[in-house]
Amino acid sequence: MKGLLVKDFRLLTVNREFIILTLILGVGMLIFASGRQLFPLMFVMFVAAIVGAGTINDDEADNGNAFLFTMPFSVREYVAEKYLFCFMLSFGAMVIMAVGAAAAVLLGKGDRVSGLGITYVLSLVAAVLMQAWTIPVNLRFGGRKSNIANAVIFFVVFAAITLILNLFTPGIGPVFETVSAMGLKVIAAAGFVAAALIYAASIAVSLRIMAKKEF
Amino acid sequence: MSEYLLKADRLKKNYGGFTLDCSLEVPKGRITGIVGRNGAGKTTLFKAALGLIKADGGSVRILGKDPLRLTAEDKAKTGVALSDSGFNGFLKVRDVKRILKGFYAGFDEAYFDEQAEKMQLPVNKNIKEFSTGMKAKLKVLAAVTHGAELLIMDEPTAGLDVVARNELLEMLNEYMEKDENRAVVISSHISGDLEGLCDDIYMIDEGRIVLHEDTDVLMDSYAVLKVDEEQFKGLDKSHILRVKREPFGYSCLTGEKNFYTENCPGIVVERGGIDSVMTLMIKGEEI
Structure with a gap:
């Protein structure tokens, strides 16, 4: 896994201008848009997630996976490394933004720290x-296809949620009341458990996808 | 472990109209060559042996194991250069060195540096800006610098000039000289590369092995007889492998050159060589 991480961090430097610009924008928004921390934070962390997943496309470029998968790691390690690498990027982005927020507070531009x-x-x-x-x-x-797939999946999920909400409008109120109570x-806690289950399901799906792949 | 570092037995893979169906053995201590036209099945054979594609039938063992069950430690014992795949073009040689160091415990950094300098590979230039020769050299260098037991080289000399080809072949010879238990399997459509390097050669066409022979035997015992109609009629055909119609009469491939030089003094007997043997094995007809 070490080799895979080294590779992905080296590939990350290809996008260094974009990453630096994103961080400057994020920290800038923190400092100059006092009281609105959530948007710049989400912006930077989402960019980190996209850049991390983008290394999958870097691996595939010019049929690179064929050679890559002759190296000493298993499909499971490859999948695990992608999740770890993306998490490291998002966590790193979060730390940088936290440092930026602290700097904003010190400069007297920041929001309240509590919460x-x-x-x-x-x-x-x-x-x-x-x-x-x-x-x-x-x-x-x-x-290229993943961009189309993302758009299609987003549309299907959005349409499904809208349809469910419309169909069950009378029952939604009591559900919200129960949840609030x-x-x-x-x-x-329920949210974290749900997120963990989704994450685990995602890893299982990724392993299944990779197990079927040929290079 | 078996004496064969790579062994395929009736290995099958179907791709639409193409079917690979071949057997091959790569023993320790030998350099085995595979020669064939583009699309003959060389890369498919290698990819099946490396577990990059799943076989549809037969069996293949690499380092004595099913390629789909190789561990990371097993994979570290192979060095691979593929014709249609390599490091990401945005990486540099210095990045490749760090990546190899991360992957292979046995990575010889000093040898890598020494060879990279000898081959004049630019350390700080993106690989995508490399010439074909530089890319090929880097692929082979990456494969030989971690003490692999088996090298799998798919068309490593394709597109290279004579000097660059010789440098690569020299590197493979050096690799073999370091340990007699190592083996190399190399494919090429440049017969000259294989004649001077390989101990034995497989000829592959349309997914099938059409000939397997020791290189010495191929060079010494195979010959092409050039005969006119009359000579052909009177020719002893018991040692003729293939016949091809020509404007002057017939070209006949034999694996018993001495038989014809001794018993048929009037006919033209030309040295075989991989190219002519390959051509007649593919284009010629069996008697």
Whole structure:
């Protein structure tokens, strides 16, 4: 796995201008848009997730996977490394933004500090969930096709949610009331469990995709 | 482990109209060549042997194991250069060195540096900006620098000039000289590369092995007899492998050159060579 991580971090330098620009924009928004931490945070972490999953396309470029998969690692290690690498990027982005937020506070431009911790943790969970989507889609469809697949999947999911909400409108109110009555901690715990299950399902799907692949 | 580092037995793979169906053995201590036209099945054979594609039938063992069950430690014992695949073009030689160091415990950094300098590979230039020769050299260098037991080289000399080809072949010879238990299997459509390098040669066409012979035997015992109609009628055909109609009469491939030089003094007997043997094995007809 070490070799795979070295490869992906070396490939990351190809996009260094884009990454630096994203971080400058993110930290800039933190400093100059006091009180609006969530948007710049999500922006930077989502970009990190997309860049991380993009290394799957880098591996596939010019039929590179054929040679890559002759190297000493298994399909399981490859999949695990992609999830780890993407998580490291999002976590790194979160840390950089936290440092940026602290700098903003010191400069007198920042928002209140209390309550920011949960915002950062939730943003990391959201970024991880995005990776749970982008990694299997990129593995399955590759570079150009994955963009189309993402759009189609997003449309189908959005349409399904809209349809369900429309069909069950009378029943939604009581559901929300029941959920609200559970309290924030229970909702947060349920959310984390749901996110963990989605993440695990994503890894299982990615392993299945890669097990069927030929190079 | 078996004495064969690579062994395929009736290995089958179907791709639409193409079917690979071949057997091959690569023993320790030998350089085995595979020669065939483009699309003959050389790359498919290698990919099946490496577990990059799944075989549809037969069996293949690499380092004594099913390629789909190779561990990372097993894979570290192979060095591979593929004709249609390599490192990402945005990487540089210095990146490749770090990646190889991360993958292989036995990576010889000093040898890599020494050879990269000898081959004049630019360390800080993107691989996509390399010439064909530079890319080929880097592929072979990456394969030979971690002490692999088996090298699988798919068309490593394709598109190279004579000097670059000789440098690569010299590197493969050096690799073999370091350990007698190593083996190399190399494919090429440039017969000269294989004649000077390989201990034995497989000829493959349309997914099938049409001939397997020791290189010495191929060079010494195979010959092409050039005969006119009359000579052909009177020719002892018991040692003729293939016959091809020509404007002057017939070209006849034999694996018993001495038989015809001694018993048929009037006919033209030309040295075989891989190209002419290959051509007659493919284009010629069996008697």
